[in-house]
Amino acid sequence: MVPIQRYRQFPVSDAIGVQLSLLPFVMVACYVTLKFIYHICIFLSAHIIAIVALLRQNSMPSNKQTKEEYAFANTSSATDNNDVLMKRMELFHYEYQHEERQYLQQKEKEEDEKLQAVLQYTRNTFRQFDFSEEEIFQICECVRYFVTNRQALTNTNIHIKRRVAVTQISLKNFAWNIAFQYNIGRDVTAQFVMHTFHEWFANSTIDTIRKNLRTTTGNHKIKIDEKIISLASI
Numbered sequence: 001m002v003p004i005q006r007y008r009q010f011p012v013s014d015a016i017g018v019q020l021s022l023l024p025f026v027m028v029a030c031y032v033t034l035k036f037i038y039h040i041c042i043f044l045s046a047h048i049i050a051i052v053a054l055l056r057q058n059s060m061p062s063n064k065q066t067k068e069e070y071a072f073a074n075t076s077s078a079t080d081n082n083d084v085l086m087k088r089m090e091l092f093h094y095e096y097q098h099e100e101r102q103y104l105q106q107k108e109k110e111e112d113e114k115l116q117a118v119l120q121y122t123r124n125t126f127r128q129f130d131f132s133e134e135e136i137f138q139i140c141e142c143v144r145y146f147v148t149n150r151q152a153l154t155n156t157n158i159h160i161k162r163r164v165a166v167t168q169i170s171l172k173n174f175a176w177n178i179a180f181q182y183n184i185g186r187d188v189t190a191q192f193v194m195h196t197f198h199e200w201f202a203n204s205t206i207d208t209i210r211k212n213l214r215t216t217t218g219n220h221k222i223k224i225d226e227k228i229i230s231l232a233s234i
Contacts, residue, residue: 117229118178125174135160142196147182152191162199169215170222171197176214177228186210
């Protein structure tokens with residue numbers, strides 16, 4: 001019985017011995033394999049880093065170019081805006097000058113129509129008192145100078161014969177009616193009265209005339225009328 005038991009235990013020990021003898025080779029193989037994988041990882045990492053750096057270098061000029069293009073676009077846009085602004089300014093200047101000419105022409109027309117209405121009022125006023133054509137012409141010239149220059153005409157000899165039917169109050173009311181249309185002051189209006197109708201006011205002073213330029217009470221041939229222009233236009 002003993003020999004049989006020894007024969008059964010030998011193969012087990014032999015198998016274990018063989019496996020233990022192979023263990024160093026297995027460990028060396030694993031080490032070599034891991035070392036190889038390690039170097040491959042390092043190699044791949046180096047290449048990946050190099051590729052990333054190259055891509056960054058390639059992208060930097062692109063970004064720089066983009067910035068330059070953006071700056072150029074802004075410059076071009078600013079230039080275009082300046083050109084548009086200049087053209088609009090030129091158009092505005094042309095329209096403004098055109099409107100200014102129209103405004104001046106319209107104003108001149110209105111002033112001329114206003115003057116003609118005042119002169120018409122003057123002719124109608126003194127024609128009813130049988131003033132001569134020459135006298136009415138002289139009065140109209142004095143009125144024209146008065147409203148145009150805001151001064152009394154003093155350097156011309158005026159010969160208007162005094163009429164008893166025409167009072168000082170009427171003449172002063174006449175002068176005030178005209179001065180009111182042009183907002184002319186009392187001093188200048190008093191000078192106009194004295195120089196134009198000198199025979200009526202030979203013994204008067206500028207201060208005396210100035211104090212009573214406007215009389216609304218009483219019955220006078222020439223009354224105060226603020227609407228002489230609209231009446232003369234009818």
